[in-house]
Amino acid sequence: MIIGVPKEIKNNENRIALTPAGVVSFTTSGHKVLIEKDAGLGSGFLNEAYEEAGAQIIESASDVWSHADMIMKVKEPLESEYGYFRPGLILFTYLHLAAEPALAKALTEKGVTAIAYETVEVNRTLPLLTPMSEVAGRMAAQIGAQFLQKTNGGLGILLSGVPGVNRGKVTIIGGGIVGTNAAKMAVGLGADVTIIDLNADRLRQLDDIFGAQIKTLMSNPFNIAEAVAEADLVIGAVLIPGAKAPKLVTEEMVKNMKPGAVIVDVAIDQGGIFETSDHVTTHDNPIYLKHDVVHYSVANMPGAVPRTSTIALTNVTVPYALQIANKGVCKAIVDNPHLKLGVNTANGEVTYEVVARDLGYTYMPVETALEKELASI
Ligand SMILES: NC(=O)C1=CN([C@@H]2O[C@H](COP(=O)(O)OP(=O)(O)OC[C@H]3O[C@@H](n4cnc5c(N)ncnc54)[C@H](O)[C@@H]3O)[C@@H](O)[C@H]2O)C=CC1
Numbered sequence: 024m025i026i027g028v029p030k031e032i033k034n035n036e037n038r039i040a041l042t043p044a045g046v047v048s049f050t051t052s053g054h055k056v057l058i059e060k061d062a063g064l065g066s067g068f069l070n071e072a073y074e075e076a077g078a079q080i081i082e083s084a085s086d087v088w089s090h091a092d093m094i095m096k097v098k099e100p101l102e103s104e105y106g107y108f109r110p111g112l113i114l115f116t117y118l119h120l121a122a123e124p125a126l127a128k129a130l131t132e133k134g135v136t137a138i139a140y141e142t143v144e145v146n147r148t149l150p151l152l153t154p155m156s157e158v159a160g161r162m163a164a165q166i167g168a169q170f171l172q173k174t175n176g177g178l179g180i181l182l183s184g185v186p187g188v189n190r191g192k193v194t195i196i197g198g199g200i201v202g203t204n205a206a207k208m209a210v211g212l213g214a215d216v217t218i219i220d221l222n223a224d225r226l227r228q229l230d231d232i233f234g235a236q237i238k239t240l241m242s243n244p245f246n247i248a249e250a251v252a253e254a255d256l257v258i259g260a261v262l263i264p265g266a267k268a269p270k271l272v273t274e275e276m277v278k279n280m281k282p283g284a285v286i287v288d289v290a291i292d293q294g295g296i297f298e299t300s301d302h303v304t305t306h307d308n309p310i311y312l313k314h315d316v317v318h319y320s321v322a323n324m325p326g327a328v329p330r331t332s333t334i335a336l337t338n339v340t341v342p343y344a345l346q347i348a349n350k351g352v353c354k355a356i357v358d359n360p361h362l363k364l365g366v367n368t369a370n371g372e373v374t375y376e377v378v379a380r381d382l383g384y385t386y387m388p389v390e391t392a393l394e395k396e397l398a399s400i
């Protein structure tokens with residue numbers, strides 16, 4: 024198979040979908056890898072390193088897209104890339120389609136087999152999302168601390184406090200991978216941390232991990248309103264896999280926050296959990312003020328720490344990509360039901376149920392969408 028890796032074009036997206044080590048995994052299995060020139064530079068990987076690993080460096084994005092059987096990316100394709108879509112093309116990347124209706128339309132109109140990293144699921148865990156959630160969760164506490172500084176528009180609070188002065192209050196909504204990693208950093212910074220989740224077992228696990236260093240609360244509108252009003256920093260970390268994020272924090276709750284308090288809505292890639300985080304921001308211009316509250320809603324937070332993130336991401340994506348390359352997409356998804364859950368579109372159909380529901384498509388199981396192809400393997 025020919026695997027193509029274009030340069031990421033999203034604002035300040037410096038990750039790349041394959042490292043030179045990843046290239047070696049493909050070339051030793053007999054595949055050909057095309058890397059767009061300079062695509063690895065942001066992560067510290069030179070063109071020469073890819074060539075030494077056996078890849079071919081290609082000058083233009085369009086040549087990478089048009090010659091590859093499978094495109095590996097990090098972020099969802101942007102509008103300027105939709106023109107490269109064609110029937111039968113395999114796309115393996117983050118998609119977050121429930122928040123990207125135009126992309127869903129382009130993928131289905133062009134018959135792309137699009138496999139989303141974030142919906143590959145193993146025993147109710149999301150192995151291809153986890154490492155980036157670890158990165159974004161850890162960043163969320165650090166970014167919150169930064170924007171709480173008066174000089175950055177915030178309240179002027181040091182999360183640790185100092186002897187004789189209260190610690191800053193951090194409320195984390197969603198206690199999964201992002202939430203746990205945000206809590207680790209916030210506890211490390213000395214903050215007063217509350218984690219809210221809907222899953223009582225998850226709250227028990229968090230209590231076991233952190234003990235008296237955190238408080239836990241069941242997720243309901245009453246508890247959320249109270250914890251949000253008290254907080255200096257609120258981190259949004261809820262996920263319902265594949266689905267548009269629920270708006271758990273209403274505009275009224277945000278109005279009750281202190282002027283200069285900070286919201287970091289990590290869940291913005293699925294649409295965000297705050298009614299007021301109504302648009303995505305970029306690393307170039309990461310914040311805006313609404314009701315005097317600082318909102319940070321960057322959808323590619325790990326793109327700012329690309330060296331760490333590229334290695335962490337490709338550690339987990341390459342084994343799945345190799346299965347697709349070695350077996351072809353149909354045999355790979357038949358053999359691996361976890362990977363099958365990643366397929367969001369195929370042959371013009373939306374094949375992930377909650378994405379279809381949230382975007383108003385008729386859901387078609389992937390076995391039905393790829394019936395003919397599956398019959399011939
Ligand atoms: N902005 C960015 O750059 C990045 C964003 N993310 C996003 O962060 C979000 C969280 O991801 P993970 O932590 O990996 O997900 P996860 O699945 O590990 O955790 C989600 C948590 O939300 C909880 N939850 C569900 N409904 C809830 C409710 N109504 N109230 C409170 N809690 C509820 C679940 O019980 C679970 O513990 C996702 O949207 C993910 O795509 C991840 C990485 C980077």
Ligand SMILES: CC(=O)C(=O)O
Pocket residue numbers: 098117141152155156292322323324325326
């Ligand atoms: C998860 C995701 O969308 C990211 O790492 O950018």
